[in-house]
Amino acid sequence: MSRRLRLLIAAIGIAALAWLLLATLERGLALAQRYMALPEALRWLLGAVLALLLAGGVAVGAWWLRPRKPRAPVAAPDRPSLEGRLAALRDAGADTEELRSELGELDRRRLGxxxxxxxxxxxxxxxxxxxxxxxxxxxxxxxxxxxxxxxxxxxxxxxxxxxxxxxxxxxxxxxxxxxxxxxxxxxxxxxxxxxxxxxxxxxxxxxxxxxxxxxxxxxxxxxxxxxxxxxxxxxxxxxxxxxxxxxxxxxxxxxxxxxxxxxxxxxxxxxxxxxxxxxxxxxxxxxxxxxxxxxxxPGAASLEPARENAVLAGLHDRTAAVEQAQRAADAERIVTRYARRAIVGAMAAVAPGTDLVIQGALAAGLVRALADLYGVRVTDVEVEALLGQVRMTFRTGTSVVLAVAGNALKAFPGLGTLGGGVLHAFAYALVFDSLGKALAATLAERHQLDQAAAGERLRDLLGDTRGNRLRQLAELTSDALRDR
Missing domain, CATH: 3.40.50.300 (P-loop containing nucleotide triphosphate hydrolases)
Known part of the structure; x- marks a missing residue:
């Protein structure tokens, strides 16, 4: 680009900027004249509104441009409480060797x-x-x-x-x-x-x-x-x-x-x-x-507190994952135990066409056992309200439950030929398995007895016709009847 052309472009730019400034000034003077021509009360009102808007804009700008405080490090539990949780997991049969070795490595590096x-x-x-x-x-x-x-x-x-x-x-x-x-x-x-x-x-x-x-x-x-x-x-x-x-x-x-x-x-x-x-x-x-x-x-000794906090925070998350898996396994065992009891109870007193939740004591026991496992306090009123909702769900879905049970037993000729007693026993297994899994998932997620969430999961599980799950329930029914 030649020098003359650059000078021409610069001159055009300066002229355009000057024109813009003059136009802005002219517009501002026109607005000021119109403002001064207003009644005094209206001028004060508009002035107050403009002042508030200006103050709000300044405040927002100051907040947006303020120096950001450094984020506080992730909080870690104290070591004694973490060791107590690991001991409880070990007593429950969980494998905590890898987690405990992490504490040993923490000590080894600190001493080194x-x-x-x-x-x-x-x-x-x-x-x-x-x-x-x-x-x-x-x-x-x-x-x-x-x-x-x-x-x-x-x-x-x-x-x-x-x-x-x-x-x-x-x-x-x-x-x-x-x-x-x-x-x-x-x-x-x-x-x-x-x-x-x-x-x-x-x-x-x-x-x-x-x-x-x-x-x-x-x-x-x-x-x-x-x-x-x-x-x-x-x-x-x-x-x-x-x-x-x-x-x-x-x-x-x-x-x-x-x-x-x-x-x-x-x-x-x-x-x-x-x-x-x-x-x-x-x-x-x-x-x-x-x-x-x-x-x-600062040296390793000065940096050690931040390092130890990070290791313990990581161990806290890993321990929580092991605790969650352990509770899930314990919940599965509780559900299976109560489902087995329900199967035996169904064979002892079969009443075709009646409500599927005639075993109220067993259902209440299942709810309390799972609530205790997840550390959720429940009252008699809450348990009864949940069971009332469950009874209504089963009463309206009895045909669905029996249809699922009948179709599942067709895969097991030995069981399917034993009559209505086995059908209702399997239906009870499906009922208690669905109720227990729905309740366990709700307690783990919400840490409270949420009837609506548990009821929604229950309806989904009752209609679950996956072959693996029905096969496991059929085998559970067969084992329970054989033991009986």
């Missing part, structure tokens, strides 16, 4: 006094190569395939200040069918004093969620952008600013680096032939080392 740094991130972002740059001479596995790290490995090295540290190479996340390895990586990240989250560019939605999950535990966190040698200085600065803004202040530092590694390319020679060249790129990790030196300067 060594700094632990976890290198975390998705597969194929260069984590293993980065560890090779941080700990020269470390035998790190790396090849062209994604997700080469299959286990947690520690490499001992020296921090910039001379302190001994151990760098953990963990499996990459976002790998197909890699849930177990991803869980392993997350657990090791919680055990570390500080975490380096590695990415290779802009953050994806999944990476952003992982970064926020790490930030929730309040330990030193560095966002490291690998393969930065593909950008110039201006692009690096722009990417760094963008990542600081998009990460919401979660990482303590954002650094650009190049982990190095092997570079492969084809070179054309002077005679027209080609050759494959393999060479090592020089790593550039000075920014990461400086950031880590600043963040772990």
């Amino acid at each position: 006094g060594r700094l632990y740094i976890a290198v975390f991130g998705e597969i194929s972002t260069g984590k293993s190569t980065l560890i090779g740059a941080l700990v020269p001479g470390a035998a790190v596995r790396s090849d062209a395939r994604g997700g080469t790290t299959r286990d947690v490995a520690h490499y001992e090295g020296t921090a910039p200040d001379g302190t001994a540290w151990a760098i953990a190479d963990v499996p990459g996340t976002a790998e197909a069918d890699g849930d177990a390895r991803e869980r392993m990586a997350r657990e090791e990240a919680l055990r570390a004093h500080a975490v380096v989250y590695v990415c290779a560019g802009d953050l994806t939605r999944t990476q952003g969620e992982e970064l926020r999950w790490l930030g929730d535990f309040g330990k030193p966190l560095v966002l490291a952008v690998n393969k930065a040698d593909q950008w110039d200085d201006a692009e690096r600065e722009r990417i760094t600013r963008h990542l600081r803004a998009s990460s919401g202040g979660v990482p303590d530092a954002v650094v650009m680096l190049s982990a190095g590694g092997e570079e492969r390319f084809t070179r054309r020679l002077a005679d027209g032939s080609t050759e494959d060249v393999r060479r090592q790129r020089k790593p550039e990790v000075g920014g990461l080392l400086d950031a880590l030196a600043r963040l772990v300067a």
